[in-house]
Amino acid sequence: xxxxxxxxxxxxxxxxxxxLAECAEAALRGDGxxxxxxxxxxxxxxxxxxxxxxxxxxxxxxxxxNGSLQVFHLLLSALPAGRVLVERPTYDRPRKVLLELxxxxxxxxxxxxxxxxxxLERVLxxxxxxxxxxxxxxxxxxxxxxLSVERRRRVAGLADERALPVLEDDPYGLVRFEGEPLPSxxxxxxxxxxxxxxxxxxTVAPGLRVGYAIVPAALASQIEPLAxxxxxxxxxxxxxTVHEFLRRGLLEPSLERVCGLLRERRxxxxxxxxxxxxxxxxWTEPEGGYFVWLELADDVxxxxxxxxxxxxxxxxxxxxxxxxxxNTARLAFSFVSPAEIEEGVARLARxxxxxxxxx
Amino acid sequence: xxxxxxxxxxxxxxxxxxxLAECAEAALRGDGxxxxxxxxxxxxxxxxxxxxxxxxxxxxxxxxxNGSLQVFHLLLSALPAGRVLVERPTYDRPRKVLLELxxxxxxxxxxxxxxxxxxLERVLxxxxxxxxxxxxxxxxxxxxxxLSVERRRRVAGLADERALPVLEDDPYGLVRFEGEPLPSxxxxxxxxxxxxxxxxxxTVAPGLRVGYAIVPAALASQIEPLAxxxxxxxxxxxxxTVHEFLRRGLLEPSLERVCGLLRERRxxxxxxxxxxxxxxxxWTEPEGGYFVWLELADDVxxxxxxxxxxxxxxxxxxxxxxxxxxNTARLAFSFVSPAEIEEGVARLARxxxxxxxxx
Numbered sequence: 176x177x178x179x180x181x182x183x184x185x186x187x188x189x190x191x192x193x194x195l196a197e198c199a200e201a202a203l204r205g206d207g208x209x210x211x212x213x214x215x216x217x218x219x220x221x222x223x224x225x226x227x228x229x230x231x232x233x234x235x236x237x238x239x240x241n242g243s244l245q246v247f248h249l250l251l252s253a254l255p256a257g258r259v260l261v262e263r264p265t266y267d268r269p270r271k272v273l274l275e276l277x278x279x280x281x282x283x284x285x286x287x288x289x290x291x292x293x294x295l296e297r298v299l300x301x302x303x304x305x306x307x308x309x310x311x312x313x314x315x316x317x318x319x320x321x322l323s324v325e326r327r328r329r330v331a332g333l334a335d336e337r338a339l340p341v342l343e344d345d346p347y348g349l350v351r352f353e354g355e356p357l358p359s360x361x362x363x364x365x366x367x368x369x370x371x372x373x374x375x376x377x378t379v380a381p382g383l384r385v386g387y388a389i390v391p392a393a394l395a396s397q398i399e400p401l402a403x404x405x406x407x408x409x410x411x412x413x414x415x416t417v418h419e420f421l422r423r424g425l426l427e428p429s430l431e432r433v434c435g436l437l438r439e440r441r442x443x444x445x446x447x448x449x450x451x452x453x454x455x456x457x458w459t460e461p462e463g464g465y466f467v468w469l470e471l472a473d474d475v476x477x478x479x480x481x482x483x484x485x486x487x488x489x490x491x492x493x494x495x496x497x498x499x500x501x502n503t504a505r506l507a508f509s510f511v512s513p514a515e516i517e518e519g520v521a522r523l524a525r526x527x528x529x530x531x532x533x534x
Numbered sequence: 535x536x537x538x539x540x541x542x543x544x545x546x547x548x549x550x551x552x553x554l555a556e557c558a559e560a561a562l563r564g565d566g567x568x569x570x571x572x573x574x575x576x577x578x579x580x581x582x583x584x585x586x587x588x589x590x591x592x593x594x595x596x597x598x599x600n601g602s603l604q605v606f607h608l609l610l611s612a613l614p615a616g617r618v619l620v621e622r623p624t625y626d627r628p629r630k631v632l633l634e635l636x637x638x639x640x641x642x643x644x645x646x647x648x649x650x651x652x653x654l655e656r657v658l659x660x661x662x663x664x665x666x667x668x669x670x671x672x673x674x675x676x677x678x679x680x681l682s683v684e685r686r687r688r689v690a691g692l693a694d695e696r697a698l699p700v701l702e703d704d705p706y707g708l709v710r711f712e713g714e715p716l717p718s719x720x721x722x723x724x725x726x727x728x729x730x731x732x733x734x735x736x737t738v739a740p741g742l743r744v745g746y747a748i749v750p751a752a753l754a755s756q757i758e759p760l761a762x763x764x765x766x767x768x769x770x771x772x773x774x775t776v777h778e779f780l781r782r783g784l785l786e787p788s789l790e791r792v793c794g795l796l797r798e799r800r801x802x803x804x805x806x807x808x809x810x811x812x813x814x815x816x817w818t819e820p821e822g823g824y825f826v827w828l829e830l831a832d833d834v835x836x837x838x839x840x841x842x843x844x845x846x847x848x849x850x851x852x853x854x855x856x857x858x859x860x861n862t863a864r865l866a867f868s869f870v871s872p873a874e875i876e877e878g879v880a881r882l883a884r885x886x887x888x889x890x891x892x893x
Binding site for chain 1: 549558562571572603607740761764767
């Protein structure tokens with residue numbers, strides 16, 4: 176059977192099925208008329224209030240959508256035209272959305288401490304002021320890198336100095352297995368130019384499609400008619416189910432279980448990489464999230480490797496899909512079991528070792 | 535209290551809250567891992583199968599989205615550019631979407647028997663072949679008009695002869711209080727050029743946001759990556775809840791209740807119009823749906839009337855919002871009670887009578 180180190184989705188055993196079944200029923204019995212009607216264009220009221228309280232903002236700043244990719248689309252429609260800065264590599268879906276919309280991309284490199292802020296300053300100095308900087312500073316997709324506190328302060332400072340709109344996308348922040356949580360760029364900047372998006376996909380369940388953004392209230396008002404023109408009302412049943420889950424205090428125990436399951440998988444992956452590829456590749460060592468970023472010898476093409484890996488029963492995503500170099504790859508440890516991860520990485524290591532010299 | 539003849543939404547007592555609470559819980563307990571995961575880009579598998587069987591097509595032709603407005607967006611992205619033909623007046627949301635996208639609109643008039651097919655032929659003869667004809671042939675929003683069988687055959691014939699892509703939007707078809715159901719244009723044509731969209735908003739509950747389209751399988755395959763790039767996966771919990779509702783045989787009793795409640799309201803509206811505006815206005819007499827279309831004397835402006843009506847405690851939507859004439863208005867009988875409808879129409883009639891001569 177093929178082992179997927181490609182799928183950046185939670186293992187089925189992470190999903191709190193029974194709890195959500197009870198929450199969905201309770202939400203409908205408690206507030207069915209609201210949930211089952213049109214209205215609430217910017218999201219289910221009680222959930223907007225919960226999110227607002229958690230982030231210390233007014234509910235009018237919270238936009239809850241059918242997953243956070245949808246809020247990215249809405250933001251792009253509401254913000255002025257112009258080039259968008261992204262990390263290189265970055266999450267493939269927004270990257271593709273931007274390319275398909277014909278938006279000019281500016282790319283900023285990333286290392287083990289996250290986005291290279293010196294390069295960001297250089298890119299900001301070239302050409303017209305960008306319409307948006309899109310960044311995933313914590314356990315980034317695809318690299319697993321986390322932006323250091325010092326760099327976060329510098330990004331927040333740049334946003335303020337240059338009135339640079341920033342979208343801090345943070346779906347993985349709460350999925351931390353170890354180490355201290357870092358302040359968000361949004362918190363450091365105060366939310367004037369920095370917007371924040373996240374979702375309950377990695378903390379509760381992805382299929383619920385409950386994502387959100389925190390934006391200035393005036394921008395939320397601009398987004399409201401755009402959301403109405405797209406889907407009238409978002410998926411309120413899922414939003415109310417998430418709210419019930421939160422209200423019952425189930426988020427913390429769920430996170431604890433999810434982080435426990437993911438930590439084992441991350442450990443299995445790092446150990447297997449050490450065993451199989453030590454001296455032949457480099458990789459990130461994330462303290463949370465779903466992904467490890469693999470950098471192979473310069474002459475190893477990850478796309479060619481993938482073709483052979485599929486024959487050997489293991490898959491991953493080549494880094495080029497995220498705008499990364501040809502010799503890089505994203506390995507997801509979120510989906511398969513620790514034993515499968517061990518076996519999958521071992522298969523990969525055998526292929527790499529058979530064809531390359533040590534780096 | 536203001537009486538809303540503006541809101542085209544079901545009365546709260548139409549919503550099967552308790553049944554849906556049970557269905558949501560059962561759906562999650564029965565198939566939670568699928569519902570709570572990514573995947574199923576074109577909709578929840580068992581629901582696609584149910585819809586396919588009902589319409590006599592393959593499940594691969596069924597696209598289930600977050601409400602049917604979303605599928606309209608996706609279709610527009612997948613189909614070639616070019617002008618879009620719509621009825622005059624037509625449902626305001628797609629009309630606005632088209633105008634905001636900068637699409638050229640061609641308009642075809644509508645009378646008590648639906649779209650004027652002679653005019654459609656003339657419009658088809660002018661300029662380049664249109665990219666799409668968007669039509670709501672049954673209990674149209676906003677007019678309540680229903681396209682006659684003869685005209686349906688002619689539209690189906692035109693679609694075939696001219697390879698004209700048609701989207702038949704049919705959210706109200708099952709909400710029929712009396713008279714025989716008519717064959718859809720989709721059925722008459724066989725689904726080669728005619729696509730069909732509908733939803734469970736008017737038959738189960740609008741807040742669930744479960745809409746769908748039936749399109750050629752090749753077009754569904756084109757839509758799949760567009761849907762993934764927009765929201766990754768649609769709202770599966772709502773889709774699975776609707777599927778459980780259907781599986782339990784709850785649609786027919788629900789429809790019977792909804793039609794009963796709406797028939798009373800339609801009757802109340804027609805009687806009140808007869809009492810208050812006979813000889814001073816004309817209106818449609820729909821056999822189903824949510825709406826009556828009111829045509830006032832030529833010199834009565836519905837927008838001015840609305841301002842005065844709001845002061846008098848009743849609201850409606852001026853026909854101009856749908857591309858209709860200045861002396862027309864949409865009256866929704868779906869939302870408020872029969873007694874409120876009687877009172878609302880009486881208030882309106884007093885205003886009209888005070889300021890106009892009989893037509």
